[in-house]
Each structure stands twice: as C-alpha cells, then as structure tokens.
Amino acid sequence: MATGMVAGMVVVGAGQGGLQVAESLRAEGYDGPITLIGEEPFVPYHRPPLSKAMLAGTMEEAQLAIRGADVFERQRIDLLTGVRVVAIDRPARRVRLEDGRSLDYRGLALATGSRLRPLPVAGGDQDGVLGLRSLDDARRIRAALDGAARVVVIGGGYIGLEVAAAARKRGLEVSVLEAADRLLARSATPFLAAFYADLHRSQGVVVELGAKLAGLDGQGGRVTGVRTADGRSRPADLVVVGIGVVPNTALAEGCGLPCEHGVLVDDCARTGDPAIVAVGDCTARRVGDAGALLRLESVQNAVEQGKSAAAALLGRDRPFTAAPWFWSDQYDVKLQIVGLSAGHDRMVLRGSPADRRFSAFYFREGALVAIDSVNRPADHMVGRKLLDRKAALTPEQAADEGFPLASLAR
Known part of the structure; x- marks a missing residue:
C-alpha cells in the first residue's frame, strides 16, 4: 500500500457474499476505504440462473449482474476484477496479489467460494x-x-x-x-x-x-x-x-486460520482471527448441542453471513441463525426448501405429488424442522416464518388443508 494511505476493509471474492459484505459495511455506517477483489473478469453476478434460466434460454447475460457498475462508484467500493489474492500476512494485516501488489487491511473478509469437485x-x-x-x-x-x-x-x-x-x-x-x-x-x-x-x-x-x-x-x-x-x-x-464442490480454503489455511470442511466461523461469521471474517460457500460452522459441522451452499447463506460479517468487522454482534432456504427450477416444477430435514422422524403431506403441487412437512420429536414445497410458494413463505419463530405446529395441523398455517406465523 502506498505511503499515507489508510488501511481499509478488504473483501476477497466478488460473488454474492463478498458484495454483501461491502454493501453492508456502508449500510452499517462505515465510511472508510473498501476494496472488493474478484478473480473473474466480471462485476458480481447471480449464480443460480446459470443452471436454470440461462441454460433454458429465458435469461441473457446482461440480466445476471447483481449491481450496475455505477453502484460501486456511488458507494465508493473499489472493485478489482480479474485479480487473484495469493497470500495473507496476518501479523502485518496485508494481502498479496498475484500481480505483485499488496493491500493493507483494517478488516478482511474471505468470500472465496468453492470449486468443482x-x-x-x-x-x-x-x-x-x-x-x-x-x-x-x-x-x-x-x-x-x-x-x-x-x-x-x-x-x-x-x-x-x-x-x-x-x-x-x-x-x-x-x-x-x-x-x-x-x-x-x-x-x-x-x-x-x-x-x-x-x-x-x-x-x-x-x-x-x-x-x-x-x-x-x-x-x-x-x-x-x-x-x-x-x-x-x-x-x-x-x-x-x-x-459437488470443494470449499476454497487455501488462503485461510495458508495463513493458519482454523479450517474443517471449510473456513470455520461462528454465527457472526468470525474466524479464529478477530480481524478476519468469512462468508458463503467457503465456510463451515458448528451448530446444535453436538456441534455438528454445517456448510450451506445457498444465496441466503451468503447474504445473511455477509450482513453478519460486516457487523463483526465493525465490532458489532449480528448472529445469523435464521432457518436456511433454497430453491430449484426443473421443467414446470419449482421446489422451495426451508429448514434442515436430516434426522426427521415423521413426514406429512399437504397437496398432491401426482399433481406436482404439494408440501412435505418434516418433524423431529414433534417439532417442525423443514418443509419442501413444490409449486406451493405460499407454504414456503409461511414456513420460513414458522421455523424462525419455532411455532408449535403439529403434524396433524400440517396435514390438514383446512388449518390456516399463517395463524401460527403471526
């Protein structure tokens, strides 16, 4: 970094999570320098449509950009594209780029994503x-x-x-x-x-x-x-x-950050170094009483961790504990998932799988843990509220088409 420049926030990875960190820093009131570094030669873009609308021919490349180029200038986010970070010097708080340049940081966010297995x-x-x-x-x-x-x-x-x-x-x-x-x-x-x-x-x-x-x-x-x-x-x-994919942890491992099936973070996206956070597909966190490792590959995870990471870099706690959600489009079928169904001991249905319009509600020890909704978006939206609020929905209520789910979500 040139003499006299102030060390600011550096974000490595210009995908959904990295962009969210940068924008949330501004939303949280941070007024210093922000540098967002991406290996690809593109502005941050939406990835889910790549396997859906783009391959289907219903979306063109111009529609993929998450933000227009003018937004980065307006928010004073210095976007570096086609640039790779090769090393992190934690004691000096500095990242080294492949082209030989170095950037000092006050806080560092790793949003390095994953690669194909x-x-x-x-x-x-x-x-x-x-x-x-x-x-x-x-x-x-x-x-x-x-x-x-x-x-x-x-x-x-x-x-x-x-x-x-x-x-x-x-x-x-x-x-x-x-x-x-x-x-x-x-x-x-x-x-x-x-x-x-x-x-x-x-x-x-x-x-x-x-x-x-x-x-x-x-x-x-x-x-x-x-x-x-x-x-x-x-x-x-x-x-x-x-x-499947493999989390990109080489940078984190190279500077000694704890990693296990991803860069280990807490609910506030903090790593083992208080000056470094990590978000998105490259991360893993421990959940539940048993401390099971959870690694989520979803837009929601990247966005919510990005908000938490920005707060953490500014010394604030903003834990991300919302129920995870995800979607998939195939033919005329839209699947929307909320929660984690692993370990469920009971499933009940609303609607008809034969009609390709149904929701499967999963319970563990009587508590709702997940919902898979196929072509029933209203069930999904209310399900997110039910899970976040730990609503006391019973399997019998879930299976009863006449029972108003929204009454428990208020």
Missing part, C-alpha cells in the same frame, strides 16, 4: 466434458448444447438435474448417472428424491442409480461416451459433471 476417472480432461460453476462454464455448456444430440450428466444433485432438465427441454437425449442408490443423496429426503426421479423419467430422461464410473471414452481428444463399471458404454456428445 474433479471427476476421479480417466478421460475427464477431454473436450466436451464440462462442469458448471461460473459464467464462463455456463457459456461453454450453452454453446455445447446447441451442437449436441446426446448428453450424459454425471451426478444427480440439483445442478446436474437442472442441466438435465434444460437439455431435455431442448429435445436432446439425456441420461443422468448417479453413483448413490437415489438422487439428491446429500441434500434431500428419500421421498423428494423419488419424486424427482419420477419427474425426470416422465420427461424422457434416462435416470440410472448405483452407476459406478469406469472412465470416459474419446476420439481425437473429444469425449464420445461414458463407461460404467458394469462394462456398458453410453454414447455422449456432451458430458456435464456435477458431483
């Missing part, structure tokens, strides 16, 4: 094998879909299923290969997973469960098919890999 079989580096994490990834997949006839999606998580839906809506042959015995094994209940398997099969997608990969075939450096351990090969013009 690599495919652990031979052939994954061929042309026509793509993953989806960034705008550039979405551009490549969208262009590849234009010239493809047969698409194989490896991984039956939300991203893989959203890509499969977009490809099938284009009329392409689509197969989804999932190694587990059901779809959405990490993130949904068996009931919801079965619903999505039926949904995709009804649209003509081949869904194969328990599919163990052996390798990817190719010719002239381009993928031609996917082989499984049972000896079969599925022809493919395009292979989309969606087997």
Whole structure:
C-alpha cells in the first residue's frame, strides 16, 4: 500500500457474499476505504440462473449482474476484477496479489467460494466434458448444447438435474448417472428424491442409480461416451459433471486460520482471527448441542453471513441463525426448501405429488424442522416464518388443508 494511505476493509471474492459484505459495511455506517477483489473478469453476478434460466434460454447475460457498475462508484467500493489474492500476512494485516501488489487491511473478509469437485476417472480432461460453476462454464455448456444430440450428466444433485432438465427441454437425449442408490443423496429426503426421479423419467430422461464410473471414452481428444463399471458404454456428445464442490480454503489455511470442511466461523461469521471474517460457500460452522459441522451452499447463506460479517468487522454482534432456504427450477416444477430435514422422524403431506403441487412437512420429536414445497410458494413463505419463530405446529395441523398455517406465523 502506498505511503499515507489508510488501511481499509478488504473483501476477497466478488460473488454474492463478498458484495454483501461491502454493501453492508456502508449500510452499517462505515465510511472508510473498501476494496472488493474478484478473480473473474466480471462485476458480481447471480449464480443460480446459470443452471436454470440461462441454460433454458429465458435469461441473457446482461440480466445476471447483481449491481450496475455505477453502484460501486456511488458507494465508493473499489472493485478489482480479474485479480487473484495469493497470500495473507496476518501479523502485518496485508494481502498479496498475484500481480505483485499488496493491500493493507483494517478488516478482511474471505468470500472465496468453492470449486468443482474433479471427476476421479480417466478421460475427464477431454473436450466436451464440462462442469458448471461460473459464467464462463455456463457459456461453454450453452454453446455445447446447441451442437449436441446426446448428453450424459454425471451426478444427480440439483445442478446436474437442472442441466438435465434444460437439455431435455431442448429435445436432446439425456441420461443422468448417479453413483448413490437415489438422487439428491446429500441434500434431500428419500421421498423428494423419488419424486424427482419420477419427474425426470416422465420427461424422457434416462435416470440410472448405483452407476459406478469406469472412465470416459474419446476420439481425437473429444469425449464420445461414458463407461460404467458394469462394462456398458453410453454414447455422449456432451458430458456435464456435477458431483459437488470443494470449499476454497487455501488462503485461510495458508495463513493458519482454523479450517474443517471449510473456513470455520461462528454465527457472526468470525474466524479464529478477530480481524478476519468469512462468508458463503467457503465456510463451515458448528451448530446444535453436538456441534455438528454445517456448510450451506445457498444465496441466503451468503447474504445473511455477509450482513453478519460486516457487523463483526465493525465490532458489532449480528448472529445469523435464521432457518436456511433454497430453491430449484426443473421443467414446470419449482421446489422451495426451508429448514434442515436430516434426522426427521415423521413426514406429512399437504397437496398432491401426482399433481406436482404439494408440501412435505418434516418433524423431529414433534417439532417442525423443514418443509419442501413444490409449486406451493405460499407454504414456503409461511414456513420460513414458522421455523424462525419455532411455532408449535403439529403434524396433524400440517396435514390438514383446512388449518390456516399463517395463524401460527403471526
């Protein structure tokens, strides 16, 4: 940093979480310098539409930007794009950039996100094998879909299923290969997973469960098919890999911050260093009496942690304890999830899965812990209030279409 300059707030990562930290610092009354640093050459943009509206062709790139360029000037946020931070010197309170520059900081926020988990079989580096994490990834997949006839999606998580839906809506042959015995094994209940398997099969997608990969075939450096351990090969013009992500913790680990499946933070987004906070996909926090590690990959988590992180950098407590929520769009089905269904011991339904319009309410020891709503947005909105207020909804009330849920949310 040049002599005479005041050390300000530095935010590493210009995604949803990083932008939220910067804007919340201004909203909290901080008037000093803010530098927002992003590796990608773009202004901060919305990521969820990449696998949804953008691949479906209902949204263009110009609509992805979270803020116009003028907003950064107006809020006096110095946005550096196409720049990578390579090291953090905690004793000196300084970050070093790949181009040799250094920036001193008063407070530092890490919003480094995550990266695609690599495919652990031979052939994954061929042309026509793509993953989806960034705008550039979405551009490549969208262009590849234009010239493809047969698409194989490896991984039956939300991203893989959203890509499969977009490809099938284009009329392409689509197969989804999932190694587990059901779809959405990490993130949904068996009931919801079965619903999505039926949904995709009804649209003509081949869904194969328990599919163990052996390798990817190719010719002239381009993928031609996917082989499984049972000896079969599925022809493919395009292979989309969606087997999860890995949190980007190298910067935090390199400067000695505690990390375990992510940068460890508390409910106020503080790390083990009082001058450093962390937000979004790169973080993990301990929850509950048992201190189980929770790592959430969602817009809501990035936004709420961003608000908490800004407050923490200014010496204020703003714990983020709201029920997590998430959504997915596939075909004409909009799924909205609130809460964490893991460990539930009872499920009751409102509506009809056959009509693709229902909500599944999950209970543990009589207490509501999560709701999955399919094409029932009102249930989702009231469900967020019910969970945040720990409302005493009973399974019998949840199953009764005539019971007014909103009466407990007031």
